[in-house]
Amino acid sequence: MPSILQVRQHKNPDGTPAPAHVLKDNSAWRALHREEIIEPERPIIDAHHHLWDKPGQTYLIREFLADAQSGHNIKGTVYIEGGSYYGKSVPEMMKHLGEVEFANGMAAVADSQAYGTTLVASGIVGGADLTFGAEIAELLDAQAASAPKRYRGIRLITKWDADEALNNSRYVIPPGLLSHPQFLAGYAQLGVRGLSFDAMVYHPQLLELAELARAFPETTINLNHIGGLIAKTRTYLSHEAEATQQWQASMRELARCPNVFVKLGGLGMPYLGFGMNALERPADSKKLAEVWGPYFNFCIETFGPERCMFESNFPPDRDSVEYHVVWNAFKRIAMPYTSDEKHALFFDTAAKAYRLKVSL
Template sequence: MTAPRSAPGIVDAHHHVWDLSARDQDWITGPELAPLRRNFTLTDLEPEARAVGVAATVLVQTVTVPEETPEFLTLAACSDLVAGVVGWTDLTAPDVADALARLRACFGGEYLVGIRHQVQQEPDSRWLVRPDVLRGLAAVAEVGLVYDLVVKPHQLPAAAEAAARLPELTFVLDHLGKPPVASGALHPWAEDVRWLAALPNTVCKLSGLVTEADWVFGTTEDLGPYADTVLDAFGPGRLMFGSDWPVCRLAASYADVVSTAQELTARLDPAERHEVFAGTAMRTYGLTVAGSPAAQEAPCA
């Protein structure tokens, strides 16, 4: 991974893009998600991000198909905004190490900073501690990548167990583990997230909260207890901001998501806020910001 350096402005550690003409996003179903059933590109994101002081982003996988990650790496290599990609590969495949090596060899492969799987869709609540999955996670650690956890609350205990078994791998919890914000319940989510946070190789994203609420968003009052829980459990040095754009648009604009995160962290001092809005992401993912993309011959097929 590239050596980290300090970055001006905000680092948005979690967003997506997709092109429905390239492939379907089969999770976008029903009338509630209808506003997302269109293309969302970096061209759409960039003016919104730049307007609120975002200097760099991390582009995160959306679907479990092998073609998406090389496409994202090409986007990153040709972008002044995307500083890292969290991609996908089949962790259970016998050749997972070779698959990771192929991704690193792709055009833009130096932008690969992590791997993610849609664990939230797995019916087995202990999927993360299956022997074949643990073997794949160990391969992720071997090549110096991190692993993003997208899980539901009932899967947090297995996430903590996996992190305990693989202390050499950094686990990044997306969206606070999707707490039940709409119901107002804190337990047992809070206990389980503290169990995960007690492990030093874990980090958390302050992301996805607005869409775990009721999607009619206008106040941070309902979100405060969840943000406070992860702030106290992980500390600013292991917490990073992510917009979850464009999914966040179901409940709030990009600017509102940023300002909400700033309100939720208002009790922090300037150095601590820098950690949440830049430092933690830079350090965890080994990001660099700005500069021309490295010249390479051609994207991989």
């Protein structure tokens, strides 16, 4: 069965191929602010990060470990597919295998402790175009075989909005993809293999995701970046309060599905409109907690700490904040919670959702 997705083509004005993004080096700006580490002993699993080498930005294991070992007690991490290291000499459906092989290699380097004790990529989430239908089982099995200790599931970014400017996924995503028969045929291959699905959608799609969660209750869904709230973007800003209320109502409905977990993070990506990247000096963790806290607290109150986990989303969130500062912000947000609730938010929920064996 052929895929229904087209790879999004990026071109220069003269029609030649261009990279999707040329990333800006803002290290000098980020260096303008440093903080003392809050609760440096608290064990953390970073539930969502990437490794890649893209135009303007190299972020591989040395770069990530420099961040992870900047003061917080990062015990383990979950590697999330980022569209890198695809195979070139394999069929289109199988190209994502290369990224899982790459991530597993980086995990093996981390396991050697040559650069420290953080278990990078202790869980690996690969990519897969589920619209190949049941045939995608071949890729899923090959990914599992290539990283048997660490492979946990897949992510297919399915975010779509009527505002075409927001449709920046690597694939051209049609509306209603989460209920398309070919997608569902591919999605059905996850649960029977004990694999999870990382969902990256926009908030108007959350009710579609709830329908998917109810249709496949055996499949764990890890919702990226608090559900893709786009209330501050161009199209929605004029009715931000209404859009935020829509997000809240949809999240309450999604919370009725016990197989859904929520990642708290990702709001440092500039296109979401929070503006932390555009300040003269980087925001400190108090400011970030003030701005982001209400959204994260709503998720925690709605899903419970046992289904919420903090994520750095580095390097994308590095556009707005330094790694040690973002975890300070998370710790400030979590201050009102009990010790057990904090442990869930920073460690235990990620370990449960991704079935990780990471020592405290």
